[in-house]
Amino acid sequence: MYSKIMVPVDLMHVERLGKALDTAADLARHYGTPVCYVGVTPETPSEVAHTPQEFASKLDAFAGEQAEKYGLQANSLALASHDPTIDLDKTLLHAIQESGADLVVMASHIPGFADHIFTSNAGAVAAHAEVSVFVIR
Amino acid sequence: MSDQVVVAPDGHTNLIETEYVVGQDNIERKLGPFGFDIHNPVFVISGLTIVLVVLFTLAFPTAAAEFFGWLRPTLTSTFDWFFLSAANIFVLVALGLMISPLGKVRIGGTEAKPDYSYAGWFAMLFAAGMGIGLMFFGVSEPISHYSSSIAEGAGSPDSWAPLAGAAGNAEEAYRLGMAATIFHWGLHPWAIYAIVALALAIFCYNKGLPLSVRSIFYPIFGEKVWGWTGHVIDTVAVFATLFGLATSLGIGAEQANAGLEYLFGIPVSDFSKVVLIAGITAIALLSVVAGLDAGVKRLSEINMVMAGLLLLFIIVVGPTVAILTGFFTNLGAYAEYLLPLSNPVAREDANFSQGWTSFYWAWWISWSPFVGMFIARVSRGRTVREFIFCVLLIPSLVSVLWMTSFGGTAVSMVNEGVSAIADASLELKLFAMLDGLPLAAITSFVGIVLVIVFFVTSSDSGSLVIDTITAGGKVNAPVPQRVFWCIFEGLVAIALLLGGGLAALQAAAVSTGLPFAAILLLACYALVRGLMSEPKAAGAKSPAAKAAE
Known part of the structure; x- marks a missing residue:
């Protein structure tokens, strides 16, 4: 059914992602598809990493942990953003x-209430993506 | 260049080992429906103090006007030697770094790629750093210096002429006037920006410290920069930025209002200025909410194209040959008078060196945390040499061309008997000059639009910078915070304009420039220290990493 599942992760708030990570892993095992964990970093030092490079290696380590924990095929994709x-x-x-x-x-x-002014990121992605989006609340 | 980049290896840098984590002192909560993430105590102290200053100015406008009216000349005349010496040091340090082997260090790592194209980068440098000023002073400053230099009393203690003036000698007065103007818009201001920007960029992108002014001082104060030493530095930077911006917003509103009266008969009044500031703040708000790439950068580029067209128009319809040859003779005049003009002591032209130069330096310095931080943020991937060449030398040359075109055209018109330019008030001189050229209705309108959009591009980039400093160096704080600062800048400009007029705004800017000048001198030392520990060539490792092997 699916060939690859993308899971956006916020390395700052991994604790809030439990349900989404579980769901993604269940789906991945069910359909036998690999998972790509995606993270976005500013180019300036952040709570997570001093440089985008360091961010990328932390994200990769995170993907490795997930693969081991759920028995998945996983990789990671780190993107840098100006703003x-x-x-x-x-x-x-x-x-x-x-x-x-x-x-x-x-x-x-x-x-x-605030979502009437600034939509949530998942809302925006679901509205504009050409692929299926599963929003976990 | 793509807005989103897959992270690629950036090569080597020499990160500073510190226990401090970006945002560790931040308060992250929800206030009603909006989340916020602010640095404690920098946000709170700077916010509260600024509110108090604004309330004082509004509650006691007369006392405030008197106080500010006294403060500005007192500071610029007492500390003229300090401002002039400091600016000279910044120029020497910047040029020294460019030609030294440290020029090979690359911001962001030995293999880092530039984030922005040259065009986008330059557009943002100018739009943030000088736009409004070039519009306001492009005609008025050369004319002022020329008039005071050629006047009979030039050289006397009452005269405002630079150096000894050139009474009665039109050619020499013109050369001197242009040299003095270029002096104020050339190497010195850009060196101030370049030093702050380079220091911030190196300590953020190469050392891994938060994008905040305090990070520069890590080599001097060590871990103490995360405590009160750093809180004070960052708070002063916020004051300097806010008041520096408010001054420019005040000047911009004054000029736009004067231009609108000239063109459309809209009366010059406090009400018109408040409406202008509110309207312009609203556009800036849209820009900051659209983000760095879609808002700030795009507006800067539009502005650059418009300013370029206006410049080209002046060159073509003005005295073209005189402008083109003037570019070189004015450069020569600048070189000739550079040393006497930058001499910090025993000056006999106190009105000029204190009233103009010292004030300008204080003003540039008060702008430097803002412009510097903004330049730093968009300069990743450039080498130090390329950076200084592009932030110091090229903008200085552009200033020479701009001043030669606008000032040179105006002076030649005055000499041909168009006295309206000389008689017009400072904020109207640009429009008086455009009036003497073809298509005046169109170019004056373009002039007003440029003033307004430059005003917007300073306001939006300033909001991003204050937001970052008050969020402890985080560039990804919630959106309502940048909205807050953008509105606040407009409010401060309005309050100070109503309370004490432009004098209050300028005094506020100058008074923050003084402590910041001292901070910047320390920054020069820290910058050199920081650069010395960086790897230079592609593929090279830092001296420390080599020693460890």
Whole structure:
């Protein structure tokens, strides 16, 4: 059914991603597809890493852990963005093409008042992606 | 160049080992429906102090006007030697770094690739750093210096002429006037920007420290920069940025208002200026919400094209040959007068060296954390040599061309008997000159639009910078924060304009320039220290890494 599953991860808040990670792993095992974990970093030092390079290697390690934990075939894709707060949606849409995924499994918060002004990232990705998007709340 | 880049290896840098994690002192909460992520205490202290200053200015406008009216001349005349010496040091350090072997160090790592094309990069440098000023002073400053130099009393203590002036000698007065103008818009201001920008870029991209002014001082204060030493530095940087921006917004509003009256009869009043600032802040708001690439960069590029066309128009319809030869003779005049003009002590032209030069240096310095940080953010992937060449030398040459075209045309028109330019007030001189050229209605309108859009491009990039500093160096803080700062800048400009007028704005900028000048002198030392520990050639490792092997 699917050939690759993309899972956007925020390395800062991995604890909030549990349900999405579990769901993605279940689907991957069910369909026997590899998973690509995608992360977006600013080019400036952040909480996660001092350089984009370091971010990429941390993300790769994360993908390795997931592969071991769930028994999956996994890789990682790190993208750098000039202005991540604003460009995250665009960057994730670009990552779908870059990774060749045909299913996105993505965590999101329960929409509230603020979502009328600034949509959630998962909402924006679901609205604009050409592939299936599974939003986990 | 793509906005999104798959992370590729950047080669080697010499990261600083520190326990500090970006954002560790931040408060991350939800306020109603909006999330925020701010640095404690930098955000709180700078925010509260600025609110108090604004309230004081609005509550006691007369006292505020008196205070600020006293503050600015006092600071610029007492500390003129300090401002002039500091700026000279920045020029020497920047040029020294360019020709030294440290020029080979690449920002972001030995193999890092540039983020932006030259065109986008230059557009952002100018739009953030000088745009409004070039529009305001392009005609008015050469004319002012020329008039004061040729006047009979030039050289007397009451005169505002640079150096001894050139009473009655039109040719020499012109040369001197242009040299003095270029002096204020050439190597010195850009060296101030270049030093701050380069230091921030190196300590952020090569040393792995947060994108914040305090990071520069790690080689001097060590881990203390994460404590109160750093809080003070960052808070001063926020003040400098906010007041420096507000000054420019005030000047921009003044000129746009004057231009609108000239063209459309819209009266010059506080109300018009407030409406202008509010409108322009609204456009800046759209730009910051659209982001660095889709908003700030795109607007800067549009502005650059418009400014380039206006410049070309002046060159073509103005005295073309005189402008083109003037470019070289003015460069020569600049070189000839550079040393006497930058002499910090025993000056006999106090009005000029304190009222113009010292004020300008304080003003550039107050802008430097903002412009510097913005330049730093967009300069990843350039070598130090390329960086200084492009941030110091090329912009200085562009300033020479701009001043020669606008100032030279205006002076030749004055000499042909168009007295309207000389008689017009500072903010109207540009429009008075355009009026004497063909298609005045169109070019004046373009002039007003340029003033407004340059105003926007300073305001939006300034909001991003203040947001980053007050978020402890995070560039990915929630959107409402940058919205807050953008609106706040407009409010400060309005409050100070209503409370004490332009004098209040300028005084506020100058008073933050003074402590920051001292901070910058330390930064020169830290920058050299930081660069010395970086690997230079592609594929090379840092001196420390080599020693470890």
